[in-house]
Structure formats: structure tokens, C-alpha cells
Amino acid sequence: MSISKNNHALYTRHEFKEFGGEFSATTYQIPKLKKGEVLIKVNFCGVCHSDVHIHEGYYGLGGEKKLSLLERGIKPPVTLGHEVVGTVVDVGNEEDSNLIDKQFLVYPWIGCGKCVDCLNDKENLCVTPASIGIFKPGGYAENLIIPSSRYLIDIEGLDAAHASMLACSGLTTYSAINKIMPVSNGDSVVVIGCGGLGQLAIRILSSMGVENIKAVDISEDKRELAALSGASETFDSADSEAVEKILFASDNRCAAVLDFVGNDQTVSLGLNVLKKGGELVIVGLHGGELKYPIPVIITKAISITGSYTGSLGELNELVTFAKKVDFFNIPVEMRNLDEAERSIFDLAQGNVKGRIILENN
Template identity: 30%
Template sequence: MKAIRLVTPTQPLVDADLDPPPLGASDVEVRIEAAGICRSDVHYRAGTRPVPTLPITPGHEVAGTIAAVGSEVSDRAVGDRVAVHYLMSCGQCDPCRAGLEQFCTTGTMLGLSRDGGYAESVTVPARNAFQIPDSLPIEVAAIMMCSSATSLHALRKGRFVPGESVAVFGCGGLGISAIKIAFALGAVEVHAVDINPEKLAVAEALGAVAVPFDRADSVTADVALELVGLPATMKAAVDSLAVQGRAVAVGITHEPFPLDSFSDLVLREAEVIGSSDHLASEVAELIDMVDRNLIDLSDVVTATVPLEATSINHAMDQLENFEGGIRTVITP
């Protein structure tokens, strides 16, 4: 089967021809119809976030149709339309039992520590394949698996409650999802901060207050989500907090940001919180919200590209340079 592989970090992805993945007794094979290109994938390619196994097929925002089921699978069937939860956890270890499956001691992640969605098909445990409503476009289902679910988790980690205000730093796939989810969950106001005027226009059309990054000091919010992964946006997120506000770090950066513990935290009783991935239960919750028409995430997908290394590398270049649309999805 065709797959696009990361062989050497810092180098472009390459076209490859692989054997179809083996199907275990409790697995399903998903014929991939949509795979989102996420900023994390750009970090893997750039070498700024280490990849444990190389070469690897990236891609953790995956949706498609079940093409085969393992001998022990009874609750999924060939032909089911599914979206794939990217964290494969054991369900048995202490973190899993505590509902902290992102910290599973033997967990793996699609497109990082096992081959992912930049391919024609992928094999995953059946319980990671979530059935999606017929009305949900397949490329939107794909981006919900990282962009939207991770935003929902970040709002939860920020202990967002209806009636509060939210600031979203970075209006890419996660940010636009976060704006929609925040409104759906009862935000009174959402500030959208970015450097890209086109992304700000999308955010504004969704009802957010669009704020160019150089005017970020005008923003005040109860919950601030940092979705970019830069020290400057991390600092701006903290600076934006209201009394008892919570800044949630989601973006990937290894660089420290300045924090005045007294003025930034003590005087406002503010908090800085980390948020990693999301839970399978949040994937199910999000699909349910879409099914009940509480949220429409179709604006998040702004471009599609074929399963072909040149097009995919170009889309990743744009993401790396903070250019291009909101989210690009590979449609094999």
C-alpha cells in the first residue's frame, strides 16, 4: 500500500510502498479516507519533537471505513464509517485505571510510535475506532481526532464553566475548534489571537473577538489556551488572565517563558496548567455533540491534498511558516 514516511527528521517526508499492516484478533483495518496534517507532525519532521521509531508513517487525525475486522471483534463491522482515537492504551495499568490513559505505561500513539494515517490503510484496536454519524463529513471527523478533541480537553483542564470568557492563542485547527467548542459550552466571549489576518477573519466570522497578536495585551479572559507553542504566546496567555484565571499550555516548545510569580500568579491567584492530548471519552463526547447539532466543525478544514509526498511536504511547510489555511487534510 501507498504510505508517506518520515525517514530522517529535518528531511522531507518520502513516498513509500509498504505491506498492508497485519490484523490482530482484536483489531480493525481502516481504509483511510481522510488524515489531517497537524502541527505536531511538523515538529516530528523538523526534529523538534523526537520520534521514537524511524522510519514512521505520521498521521494521527484519521477517519475512514472499516475494511476488515479481527476474529474476536463483534461490535464493529466491515463498512462502518469510523474516526480513530490516536492513543492506544492498555486499560490495565495504574494511570489507565485512574482515567489518565494519556499516561499509560505501555501506551502508543498513532503516527508517532506506531504507523499512522498518511497511508491508504491503518490497523488499530477495534475500541479505538469510533463510529461516526452518516451526516459527518469524513475529513471533519478526521480533524476532530486531534484538533477538536485536544481543544475540548484543554478547556476541561482549564476548568472552563459556562459564563466565563476564553482567549485562544493560535487560530489553526485547534484554535478554530476551541472557539466553536467554547461557544457551544457556554462561553460569554471568546478572544481569538493570531498573527495571520485570514485566520483572524475566520475566527471573527465565528463570533470571536479577533485580536492581532501585537494587540494581545488588550485581552482579558478567565481561561486562556496557548495552542501555538512559542514562549511569546505562552507569556501573552498568562498576561491575559483575569483574577483566578487559568492559562493552559498545549503547544509544543522547549523554550522557557518569563513568569513573574508574584505579579502574574500570586496577585491574581492565577494558574498555569499543562494539557496533554485528550481522552477516548472526550472523542465520544465530541462525536455526540456533532450528532446532536450542538457544534459544526466543518470550517476547520480549509484544504485537501492527495496522498503524495510533495503536496504533503508543501502543506507542512506552510504550517511551519504559520501560512496557509486552518487545517489541511490528506484525502487518499
């Protein structure tokens, strides 16, 4: 079933036609929905730092080396936006007609649906992804087609604009935290990078009962926000004695480091503050190379883990958690959808203290 009122309707996407290029408002016709598909009107879409990397077209690998996103299968034109909350306006299956006019959070990390990872709730690890806002058109648009209603998550009771952050910022943070839990009493967790994700991590950790949270950032303003979010102590990453100060403050009991920057310096700092048996989880994609003595990793039994977004099951867990615990106490700036390009530029320049959420009025 496809509601006829949406057949041949037009909508606008804010897309770029070449990496690093300007955004343009392009008009498209809504196609007839295929079986299982759902059409939503985008209400809110978060602006994520990975959008900046996708717009640039590469990840830095250190030195002059770059990982080309074109070679990874991301081909312009690209409509960014993977933190989407929208209202269902049309469905491809008659059994989904009860969803019309209801508002949902969208799980964006969609895979092929057939491989072992997809069949085991690890679609975010699928090697042939169809992720919304990356490989498929995203939420910097008036409307968005979702391949199945299974990717729609009920957010009743939550602030819809804030809930958009759960799809990536929240999920990525939650999945990374899952990898280090539980944290023993007396042990510390170090959060490196106190932008939007770092602040969410501090709030979630604090909500989970972790008391010794050490926050690290080069920005004094962000360190102050981290303290307000629940960090017990903050440190300047530019301080030449930062490692020694963190070791002293944590009594050499840093069980885990969550690195939301992910460059040479932050990874090195993270490894150097870990206690024996500690775990470094790298989330940030600023880029660089990891150089560290292998015998030290072995003799200290250190674990180094990369964490990329999260599963559909984890997002459902996170939404349930968010309905019980308010951890959205971070700065949020609302902007109109047509300010997408300016928002990407501001985020790339480091001029955003918390999060930007685009609103489709």
C-alpha cells in the first residue's frame, strides 16, 4: 500500500555534488514506495562530526596520507544526516499503516540484511553498508525513505529534537561505554575530547554510577562544560604534565580511556595513563598513526579497541535508558534545515560548544 497523496510529490534535499563543495537545495520527486519501505517527513536532524569528514571526503591517516571515502564507496551527490527524527507520512506495507502520523527515531546504520553480521544484530559492521546519510540519502532533507519499519524506534516521552542525537552521538557513546563496563569502585574512566560526544559520555557514565570521571580537552570552555556534566576532575591536553597529573589524580587506577578525538597525541596520552589490564577505546576519527611499544602492550595487558557506532539492539537499549534517566544536559543550538552548510563549516572550525540540531519547519 502506498498512500496516493504522496505519489509524484516533490521534496528538497540539501546535498553536495563534490567532496568539499558547496551545498545546494535540489528538488526530487518522491518515488512510489517499494514493499516494506516507509516515508517520513524529517522533523529534526543532528549535525555530527562524521558529517564533516564525509563532506571533506577523507579520513586523515597521519602525515600526508588520507583514506579516500570515494574509494570506500561513498559517491556524490551526498545528502548528509544520520541523526533523524521524523513523522511517518506513507508506507509500502498495509500492515504498517498504523504508523502514519506517528513520530520515530531512525536507526541509520543499515547493512545488507543478509550477511552473518546483519543477521546477528551487527548491521553497523556490515561490509556492504547502506547507511542513511552516508551511502543513502540522509536527513538534511524534507523527506526520507526508510527501507523497513524495523528501523523506527518509539521515542514517546522524550524531547524529539534531543532524541535525534541518540541515533549516532548517543549510540556511538553508549556502545563505547558498553565495551568498558563494569567499572569497579575506585577505578577511574578518562574521557578525552569534551565536545558533544564527550559530554554525552560523561553524562551517561555519571548516570550509570561511575564516580571517578577524568575529562581531558584543550579547550577551557569545554573543560568547564565537562565539569558541569559530571566530570570529577578536568585536565588540559596541551599541558606537558597532563599524563603525570592524571596518574596522580586517579591513584594509578585508570581502568579505561574513551578517546573521542582519535589522533596521535590523544591515543598516546590514553595509553600512557592506563593501569595494568586497562582498555583504550578509540572513537574519534581525527586521524593519525598508532606507534607504541608492543612489549608494553603485552606486559601491561592493555586492550586497544576501535568502536564504530552501535547496533539496533543497543539503540533500543539506549532509548529505554534515556526514558528513565535524563542525560541530555548539554548545550544544543537549533537551526533551520537550510543552514546545513553553515553548520558543517562551524563544526569543522571547532566553533560549536555542544550540538547543532537542524529543524525542518
